[in-house]
Structure formats: C-alpha cells, structure tokens
Amino acid sequence: MTHAPMEKIARATPAPVARRIKGLSDRAIAWIFVAPSIFLLLAVNIFPLIWTIRLSFTDYRVNRPNRDVEWVGLRNYERILTDDGIWATMQATAHFLIWTIVLQVIIGFALAYLINKKFKGNDLWTTVIVLPMMLSPAVVGNFWTFLYQPQIGLFNYVIAFFTGADPASFSMIGDVNLAPWAIVIADTWMWTPFVMLICLAGLRSIPDSIYEAAECDRASKWRQFWTITIPMALPFLMLAVLFRGIENFKMFDLVVQLTGGGPGNTTTLTSIDLKREAFERWRTGYSSAYAVILFVTVFGLASIYVKALNKVKER
Amino acid sequence: MSFSVTDPSRGTKWFAGVMVVAYAIITILPLAWIIATGFKSPADAIAYPPKVVFEPSLEGYVNLFTTRTRVTEDDFAALPPPATWYEKVVRDQGMVIAGPSRYGERFLNSVIIGFGSTVLCMILGTAAAYAFSRFRVPLKDDLLFFILSTRMMPPIAVAIPIFLMFRQIGLNDTHLGMILLYTAVNLSLSVWLLKGFIDEIPVEYEEAALIDGYTRFQAFYKVVLPQAATGIASTAIFCLIFAWNEYAFAVLLTSGTAQTAPPFIPTIIGVGGKDWPAVAAGATIFLVPVMVFTILLRKHLLRGITFGAVRK
Numbered sequence: 100m101t102h103a104p105m106e107k108i109a110r111a112t113p114a115p116v117a118r119r120i121k122g123l124s125d126r127a128i129a130w131i132f133v134a135p136s137i138f139l140l141l142a143v144n145i146f147p148l149i150w151t152i153r154l155s156f157t158d159y160r161v162n163r164p165n166r167d168v169e170w171v172g173l174r175n176y177e178r179i180l181t182d183d184g185i186w187a188t189m190q191a192t193a194h195f196l197i198w199t200i201v202l203q204v205i206i207g208f209a210l211a212y213l214i215n216k217k218f219k220g221n222d223l224w225t226t227v228i229v230l231p232m233m234l235s236p237a238v239v240g241n242f243w244t245f246l247y248q249p250q251i252g253l254f255n256y257v258i259a260f261f262t263g264a265d266p267a268s269f270s271m272i273g274d275v276n277l278a279p280w281a282i283v284i285a286d287t288w289m290w291t292p293f294v295m296l297i298c299l300a301g302l303r304s305i306p307d308s309i310y311e312a313a314e315c316d317r318a319s320k321w322r323q324f325w326t327i328t329i330p331m332a333l334p335f336l337m338l339a340v341l342f343r344g345i346e347n348f349k350m351f352d353l354v355v356q357l358t359g360g361g362p363g364n365t366t367t368l369t370s371i372d373l374k375r376e377a378f379e380r381w382r383t384g385y386s387s388a389y390a391v392i393l394f395v396t397v398f399g400l401a402s403i404y405v406k407a408l409n410k411v412k413e414r
Numbered sequence: 415m416s417f418s419v420t421d422p423s424r425g426t427k428w429f430a431g432v433m434v435v436a437y438a439i440i441t442i443l444p445l446a447w448i449i450a451t452g453f454k455s456p457a458d459a460i461a462y463p464p465k466v467v468f469e470p471s472l473e474g475y476v477n478l479f480t481t482r483t484r485v486t487e488d489d490f491a492a493l494p495p496p497a498t499w500y501e502k503v504v505r506d507q508g509m510v511i512a513g514p515s516r517y518g519e520r521f522l523n524s525v526i527i528g529f530g531s532t533v534l535c536m537i538l539g540t541a542a543a544y545a546f547s548r549f550r551v552p553l554k555d556d557l558l559f560f561i562l563s564t565r566m567m568p569p570i571a572v573a574i575p576i577f578l579m580f581r582q583i584g585l586n587d588t589h590l591g592m593i594l595l596y597t598a599v600n601l602s603l604s605v606w607l608l609k610g611f612i613d614e615i616p617v618e619y620e621e622a623a624l625i626d627g628y629t630r631f632q633a634f635y636k637v638v639l640p641q642a643a644t645g646i647a648s649t650a651i652f653c654l655i656f657a658w659n660e661y662a663f664a665v666l667l668t669s670g671t672a673q674t675a676p677p678f679i680p681t682i683i684g685v686g687g688k689d690w691p692a693v694a695a696g697a698t699i700f701l702v703p704v705m706v707f708t709i710l711l712r713k714h715l716l717r718g719i720t721f722g723a724v725r726k
Contacts, residue, residue, distance in 0.1 A: 125549050128630050132545035136538045136601055143598035147575035148567065154575070161578065210437060216422045218431035226712040227438040230445060233708045233715075237661035238697050241680040242448050245690055251460045253447050266462075288441060296719050349568040352661035356680055370662075373570045378666060383574060390571030397566050 148394075155388035162381040175388035185389075187364060188372045191279065195354075195368060196347050198283045199290070200340055206287070207294030208336065212328075214295070215302045225299075229292040236289065240356030243285045247271040247357075272358050275365045282354045282366050289353065290346075294339040301335025302328070334412045341404055348397050369393055448701070451694035459690045473507070474691025476500045477684060478517050478699075482509040517696055520678040524700070526589055527674055528657040531596035535604050535653045536646055538597065543608035544634060548617065565602050569662040577667060587668045595663055600653040607652070607718065611645025612638065648714035655704060675700050 155175055159168045179185055210228065214221050231239070246254040250267040259266035271281040305327065313323045351370040354360070360367035360375075367375075373393065377386035422430070451459050455471040482504050485493075493510065496502040504511050545551055576595065577586070585591030615638060623633040639646075665677040679696045683689060708715060 125630065129545040129549035129551050132541035133551060136542040136605065139538065139594065139598050140601060143576065143595060144567070144572065147572045147579065150575035150578070151571060161574075206437075210434060213430040213434050216427050216430035218427040218434070221431070221434065222712065224434050224438045225716065226709055228434070228441055229712075229716065230705055230708055231441060233655060233704050234445075234701050235659035235661065235676045235704075237659075237665075237676040238679050238700060241693065242697055243444070245451070245693070246444055246447065248460075250462050251464065253444070253464050256462075256464050288444070292441075293719070296716060345566055351568070351570060352676075356661075370568050370570050373568070374662075374666075377570065377574050387574060390568070390574065394567055394571055397568075398563070401566060 151387045151390050154384050155391050157384045159384045160381050161383045171384065175385050176392070178385065179389055179392060184364070185372070188367050188369055191364070191366060192348065192368045194279050195282060195286070195350065195366075196344065198280075199286045199347055200343055202283065202287045203291045203294045203343060204336060204340060207291045207339065208298045208332075210291070210295045211298035211302055214299060225295075228295065231289045232292045234289075236353035237356045239289060240285065240353040243281075243357050244272060247281055249273070273362055275362050278358050278362055278366050282357055285357055286347065286350070286353060290343060294343060297335050297339040297342075298332060301332035304335075305331045334408065337404075337408045337411060341401065341408065344404070345397060345401060348393075445701075445705070448694050449698050452691055452698045454691050454694075456684070456689065456691055459694070471503075471691070472500075473503055474689070474695035476503045477689055477692040478682065478695045479515055480504065481512045481515050482507070483512045484509050516678065517675075517682075520673055520675045521699070523589070523672055524658060524674040524676075527592045527596065527672070528654050530589065530593040531600065531657045532650050532653045534593060535597045535600045536650050539601055539604035539608050539649070540639070540642070540646060542601075542605045543612050544638060546605065546609050547612040548620075569599075570666075573663060573666045576663075580667060587670055587672050589672050592664070592668065592672050592674070595667070596653075596657040596660065599660075599663075600656055604649050604653060607649045608642070608645060611642050611649075614645075615641045644714065648711070648718045651707070651711060651715060652718055655707075658704065 156170060156172060157168050158171050158175075160166065214225055243254075246252050247270070249255055249270040252266075252271075254271065255266040255269065258264065258269075269277060271277050271284075309327055309331075310323060313327060318326070349370055350368055351374065354366060354368055355371050355374070358366040360371045370393075373386055373389050376382050376389060450468075452474045453470045453472070454465070454468050455473055458465050458468045458471075459474075480500070490508070490510070493505075496505050501511060580586040580591050585594070619637050619641065620633045623637045624630070628636065659676065660674070661676040664674045668674065668677070675696070679693060679700060682693050682696055684692060
C-alpha cells in the first residue's frame, strides 16, 4: 500500500485551512491523539520486552524474590541452544507448522475457488464455514478432547464408521504417533476459513476483463487457471501463509487444552515448553532467554518472508 | 446477473455448491455436537455408539450453575419436596444443591473485561488512527511498524514481565489490569483497521467544516466520527471477539477475582470424572453468542478480516 495520497492530504490540510483553525495547532492535536496509544503500547508491550531481554542475562527466579540475582551473561542462551529437548520441541513445532499450513492452504484455496463460482446462497455457507475461527481456541480445544475420546468420541466413531476399525482401538491424543496429527486436524478445522477468506479476497480482486481477454484468445480453462488465477492470487496466498505461520508459531491455547503437550513431549510446541519453564519450573531468567530466541526467530523469518512477498507483488 | 463469457456454467455452479455445502456440514458437525451434548444426560453423553437421538435433559445446565453435595439417606428422605425445577433435577441425581457455582461470575468477568477493553481500545484507537490518517506525525512509518511488530510476540514471552509488573503495581488478577492488557494487545490491529476506514473519508468534508468555523475537535467528532461509524463498529467486534476468546494471558495472570470463562470452562469436573454435559453447556453459553453475532454481522466481519490482513 502506498503512502503517497495520505502524504498529499497531510500536506494539503495545513496550508490554506490552518490559518482559520482556532485553538490548538494540528501538531499538538496529533500528539494528543497519538500519545495515549503509544504510551499504553510502550507500557504493556515494549517495556516488558526490554525487561525480558534484561532478565535473559540473569538467573532470576520469580518464586524466590529474596535470592540474590546474578548476572550470568550469555549462559542462558548457550544452554538453550545446546539443549536437545528444545530441538525436539522445535521439531514438534515444525511438524505442526508445516502440516497446518499445507492443509489449510490447499483446502482454503479450493474452498475459495469454489465459493467464487458464485452459486446461490454462497455468502450464507461462507459464514457457516467461518464460524470455527470466531470461537475461543481454548474452549474448542477442550471440547475436541471429548470428540477424540476412544470409544465414545464422535471423531473416532466417524473414522471407525468409514474404515471399519474398532473405535476403541486408537486414541488420537493418547498415542505418540497420532497426537501430532490430532492437533493438526483441530487447527486445520479451526483456521482453514481464515486462509479461505484471504484467498477469496484475492480471487475477487482479479478483474473479469482478464478472463474475457483469455477467452477471446481461446485459452483453455486449465491454462487460465495456471497463468491467470494462480499468479494473481499468489500474493494473497503468501499473505495467508505469513499470518498462519506467525500465529501457529505462537500457538498455545488450542494445543495446551487439547493435549497439554503430551503424550510425552510429542505435542509440546515452543509456547507450551516456554510456559512450563516460566510458570511451572519458575526459571525466569532461562525462560526469558528462550522467549527472546523465539521472538528473534519469528521476527527474522517474517522479515525474510515479507521481502520475498514484496518481490512477488512487484512482478 | 448479465450473461458473460466468464460466468461459470450451471453445472460448475452446482458442483461448487455441493462441495462447499458438504464441507460446511462437516465443519459444523463438531459445533452441533457441543450444543447437543449440553442437553444430554451424563449417561447419554458417553454412550456408545454416540447418540444422535436422545431425551433432552437440563442436567448439564443445572450442574454448570450449581455445586451439589450428597447427604445421608435419612436426611435426603426428610427433605421437603423440591421447590423449583432445578432443585428437582438435582434431587433426581440423589443430591442436593449446596450453592451456586463460579460459572456465573466467570462469565460476568468475561463480559466486563471484553466490553471494557473494547470501549477503551476504540477511544484510543480512533484518535490515533485519525492522527495517523490526517496529520504529519513525525516518524509516522516507524510508529506504524512499531505498532505492527507488537503482534509478533508470543503472549507467553511478554507474560513473564507483565506478570512481574502487574504484581508490583497491584494489577495482578484485577479487571483493570486485564482491560489494559487486552486493550494494548488489540490496539495495533485497531489502529491499522481504523486508519483504513478514516483514509476512505474524503478530507474535503472536514475542510468544509473547518471553514464553517468548527475547531479540529468539533470537525473530528461531528464530521469524521459519524462517517467512520461502520468501520469503528466492525473493528470493535474484532476487539470484543479477541478479548472474549483470549486464554493465555487470562490463565497466567488471573486466578480468582478476574478470571474469565475460557480458563474456567476446562476445569469443570463432576463427580467421578469429567461432567461432559456441564462442560458442553458452559461452552455452549460461551460460544453461541459469538456464532449468532458472526451470522448476523457477517458482511462487516468478513470484510474486516480480509481488509485487516490484506492491508498489512
């Protein structure tokens, strides 16, 4: 998005009109309007971040406030980066991240493509599909544990109905091999609509005239799909991937309620691991370093990705 | 609709419709199951095969709002007949009502914190968005980037120092603390969305008002605010839904007085195992308002989701 028109407006406003304004100058009003928001964001977002960075160089523990705090330098970082447990956590997160994105992009794009065929009642059905993403992930995660119960759960019953397996023979959240998929399925159910909505916005932004021109040139539908639809919707698709990527890297509520990180550590995503270190083992300094590493990772990956996205947009 | 070469054929539309409706039915099934389970008796809720047809029972809802105890058989026989229908439901389980449960309080906390943070966020966000849209704020692009980057932090990462800070100034487990926190979390997206809505209002309207002798403030609330009302309303819905659904901060920073419903619902347990109908009833009461909201306001909501994301 471009800032040029706003700059023009901003520059145009003061000159002829400003002289007639009574009271405060525009500059003062601008600051009065922006300051409370900046102050709140500084107090609740930036100040804590700086505090986290500071704590990450210490061995502070919240549950022992009277103990002397020692400055340990980079030792926390060293310990985290050489810890095998953390790499296992990263692997679980990568599995979750990759599969949720792949499934959500494929299903979400397909749904958007079908909805864009503008059949009767498509907006009502779109709303029905969107419902899951509006709900509380923790409450939904809690309820999915019920759906995943062996024997009595609806999910197991449906799978058993179609495959003929015994519904009591498998436990989606109790089995080390199935649990990583249990969280992928629940997240895909919940967030596919988000990808679908972004894709739909992308598809609707393609002007009909391009397809009309292609039709005149007798390009096949298949060719139109690959040479018009996909390239023009690609920036939107990439944007959807970016948002799901950031959100799922932070994933906590849905998964912690669904599996609690278990069985074993098979679904212990980074946020869940971080929560255990910080609020169960109370290793505040250590977990602060952990938080900084996560933040830098997200920020770095997102920045590289946004650069790539801008290149695609320019094309 | 006028005919065009690009209009999908009837067959295509029919196929697309069937596929989308099929997906919608699959996606709605778990939600329907939650709602249905709330009206089942505990035995029906865990029956195999899962019961689609069942005798509706309000046991789940009664259990959700009450705490119950067992009394000795003699005392039980000596009790007067139940005065109300819910007492009767509890008596049929062989128990008596001991008092109300905490669900009502938790739900009320969700309402207070949700609406409180939404109102505050709209006041701060609209003002900041207006300034970003209309004035030359020094470092404008940096400020906007700063606002956006705050969304990349995992909640747990900032929860540690916020926990320490809130404990220091006495905001831990208070409504005010949670309202301020949720306002801050929502503010970035709100400013971003609202700026887009205000950008769309022609600046000439205000110029006309200013020439007519309005001050900047008057022009803001008499000309800009009414024009931006729809945008503000749809942004407010997003903030409300976020605050309503939030779990990570709520579970870490609240325990008693200010706890909201999402951390509470999973902790509902019955006698000898999870009371699934009560959990389902709690979830239903909590989730259905959002579902109804979504369906009623779908035009604004769906536009807001894509608008907010695509603009970034």
